Amino acid sequence: MAKVKANRIAVYVYRSGPGGVEFLQLRRAAGSGDYAGTWQTVYGGIKSGETAIAAARRELKEETGLIPRQMHQVEYLEGFYHRARDRVTFLPVFAVGIVRSAKIALDAEHDDYRWVPLADVSSHFIWRVQRRAIAIIVADIIQGSPARDLLRVEAEIPSPEDGPGNEA
Numbered sequence: 001m002a003k004v005k006a007n008r009i010a011v012y013v014y015r016s017g018p019g020g021v022e023f024l025q026l027r028r029a030a031g032s033g034d035y036a037g038t039w040q041t042v043y044g045g046i047k048s049g050e051t052a053i054a055a056a057r058r059e060l061k062e063e064t065g066l067i068p069r070q071m072h073q074v075e076y077l078e079g080f081y082h083r084a085r086d087r088v089t090f091l092p093v094f095a096v097g098i099v100r101s102a103k104i105a106l107d108a109e110h111d112d113y114r115w116v117p118l119a120d121v122s123s124h125f126i127w128r129v130q131r132r133a134i135a136i137i138v139a140d141i142i143q144g145s146p147a148r149d150l151l152r153v154e155a156e157i158p159s160p161e162d163g164p165g166n167e168a
Helices: 052-064 118-124 128-142
Strands: 008-017 020-028 042-045 070-082 087-097 110-117
Touching (some): 008 128, 020 052, 020 118, 042 052, 052 070, 052 087, 070 128, 087 128, 110 118, 118 128
Antiparallel strands (some): 008 020, 008 042, 020 110
16 A cells, blocks of 8 residues: 655644734745745654654744644645646644744744734735645634544653743
């Protein structure tokens, strides 16, 4: 039987506050490859021998400085045709809820970040797969479907060098 293995992941970071739920977007820096200058979520590759969950945690920390304390697998795969590389890509999707005071520390791949209120998702997330992923995260994780607890990914125990203020 054929086996399908993902080699990339998508992580959607959200927080709640007085104005409601917001989703994090990162702007890809000039010279950062495909889609430089566009606003995206956390995307990254899965290294050899690494699980999708481990890659999601690693990419989240590398791109934002955040360490997930609340993380869920999302019952959705982002899928698209990448014309420049002539390939179809499928990515497991993860949702990470963070506290409002968590500090974002960008890597060199990104030059800015912003929080997008749920009401503005349709105008700020340009890809349909991203808007669909967010709709599923809201319905199944934030509002809570019967499967929410089964989709929870065990929290990682942070090490002291991770520092305070980045509790996700």
